[in-house]
Amino acid sequence: MLNYDAIIIGTGQSGPPLARRLTAAGMNVAILERKLFGGTCVNTGCTPTKTLVASAYAAHVARRAADYGIRIEGAIQVNMKAVKARMDRVVAASRNGVERSLKTLKGCTVYEGHGRFIGEKAISVNGSELAAPRVFLNVGARATVPRIPGLDRVSYLTNSSMMDIDSLPPHLIILGGSYVGLEFAQIYRRFGSEVTVIELGPRLIPREDEDISDAVADFLKREGINVRVDSKAVGVEPRGNSIAVAIESAGKRSQVVGTHLLVAIGRRPNTDDLGLDKSGIAADARGYIQVDDQLRTNVAGIWAIGDCNGRGAFTHTSWNDFEIVAANLLDNDQRRVSDRITAYALYTDPPLGRAGMSEREVRAAGKPALVSTLAMQNVGRAFERGETTGFMKILVDRNSHQILGASFLGLNGDEVIHCILDTMYAKAPYTVLQRAMHIHPTVAEDVPTMLDNLQPLQ
Numbered sequence: 001m002l003n004y005d006a007i008i009i010g011t012g013q014s015g016p017p018l019a020r021r022l023t024a025a026g027m028n029v030a031i032l033e034r035k036l037f038g039g040t041c042v043n044t045g046c047t048p049t050k051t052l053v054a055s056a057y058a059a060h061v062a063r064r065a066a067d068y069g070i071r072i073e074g075a076i077q078v079n080m081k082a083v084k085a086r087m088d089r090v091v092a093a094s095r096n097g098v099e100r101s102l103k104t105l106k107g108c109t110v111y112e113g114h115g116r117f118i119g120e121k122a123i124s125v126n127g128s129e130l131a132a133p134r135v136f137l138n139v140g141a142r143a144t145v146p147r148i149p150g151l152d153r154v155s156y157l158t159n160s161s162m163m164d165i166d167s168l169p170p171h172l173i174i175l176g177g178s179y180v181g182l183e184f185a186q187i188y189r190r191f192g193s194e195v196t197v198i199e200l201g202p203r204l205i206p207r208e209d210e211d212i213s214d215a216v217a218d219f220l221k222r223e224g225i226n227v228r229v230d231s232k233a234v235g236v237e238p239r240g241n242s243i244a245v246a247i248e249s250a251g252k253r254s255q256v257v258g259t260h261l262l263v264a265i266g267r268r269p270n271t272d273d274l275g276l277d278k279s280g281i282a283a284d285a286r287g288y289i290q291v292d293d294q295l296r297t298n299v300a301g302i303w304a305i306g307d308c309n310g311r312g313a314f315t316h317t318s319w320n321d322f323e324i325v326a327a328n329l330l331d332n333d334q335r336r337v338s339d340r341i342t343a344y345a346l347y348t349d350p351p352l353g354r355a356g357m358s359e360r361e362v363r364a365a366g367k368p369a370l371v372s373t374l375a376m377q378n379v380g381r382a383f384e385r386g387e388t389t390g391f392m393k394i395l396v397d398r399n400s401h402q403i404l405g406a407s408f409l410g411l412n413g414d415e416v417i418h419c420i421l422d423t424m425y426a427k428a429p430y431t432v433l434q435r436a437m438h439i440h441p442t443v444a445e446d447v448p449t450m451l452d453n454l455q456p457l458q
């Protein structure tokens, strides 16, 4: 048995920074990675998709060049091999950076293999047995593959295998009209594919407010994406070189035939092959490891951080998990998961930036609220840029004047939302933001103006 002060399984968004903090505190640390250093975000999530979003945006703007008085001779062509090469370069730089930093970290031993519990705090990897009084699980999640008859007979894609594509899919069918599916939908439509999105629920991104879902569906449809909501995929079969997906919608059956099929219906934690039972670690019915407000599992000395604890599904929540664990363990600073405010973005163009509660959540909570919305058409910067799709919405508590939440669907919405988020963290009343002088011309300059126009939420 090889003894360490701490073992970290997984090199996602919280494992590597935690290794740095623990070794800096003098601990002897083992970190395990079974596949790609940097995990989902770096290799098959945020980083590659955002490089694709950038390439797709370039193609889109090039097609619109005439709107800006620019003439481009000939048709706009997308070189998929070059798009992929660019993505691979950016991803490799990040992945290699994580790998190098861990392998050169003093006090840290890297094991490249699958870790599995063989005892309460004992783990086997590549035939070695490791033990430590502290174990941190940063094992992440992977795409959920639904049980649809025939799916196993076609070569469907997930967010991971999408990264291998270096030619244009003539017709990409996407199962799932939520965050991951919609980003890929717009990316590939802009590259030139025909795209069909099949969503089970009555609208896209069902977690968002209806007006947001409608606006997103509207601009995706305007770009030529086929959106099928209220549609259940009930069967899949190979059809020559194509794939046929049978759909049931309002009792009626129909079929969509495409060349590629992406499954993007959700994520499941990588905990089924971790030997949790050997340690006695409790997980819920879906496999998410149960943790308390400081991310401790039911087994003393074992923490679960990142997507595998079901308390967040983002790079920033995983990173925040690292900060919470490090603060409690090393800094005598009792940070908690419940201190954080919901925040995330959908990277369509325009993007959706979200902070705090949605309008639906405010209504469900029965909070007396004020609301203000502003169409991006009335935002000077968006008008100047010729990118006026979307709207911004802010909700404020009528009594406390604290901001309850915001949804910014529009140019730079993923950035501008931070002025809301930071005001919420400061627990300042909205009037502080209302009186702030913002820079002209920006999208953010309209946020104080929006707060001049708050109306009771009916």
Ligand SMILES: Cc1cc2nc3c(=O)[nH]c(=O)nc-3n(C[C@H](O)[C@H](O)[C@H](O)COP(=O)(O)OP(=O)(O)OC[C@H]3O[C@@H](n4cnc5c(N)ncnc54)[C@H](O)[C@@H]3O)c2cc1C
Pocket (backbone or CB within 6 Å): 009, 010, 011, 012, 013, 014, 015, 032, 033, 034, 035, 036, 037, 038, 039, 040, 041, 042, 044, 045, 046, 047, 049, 113, 114, 115, 116, 138, 139, 140, 141, 159, 180, 270, 273, 274, 305, 306, 307, 308, 312, 313, 314, 315, 316, 317, 318, 347
């Ligand atoms: C297509 C897509 C786009 C996304 N875009 C965004 C975005 O724009 N912004 C955002 O905030 N989030 C985004 N996310 C989510 C984000 O990628 C994850 O929330 C983030 O990577 C956090 O992951 P993590 O730290 O929990 O672990 P992960 O990054 O999933 O890493 C876990 C690591 O553990 C390793 N591992 C697992 N089991 C074992 C084992 N038994 N032994 C050894 N190693 C093991 C895995 O190989 C993996 O490397 C996106 C996700 C997807 C799928």
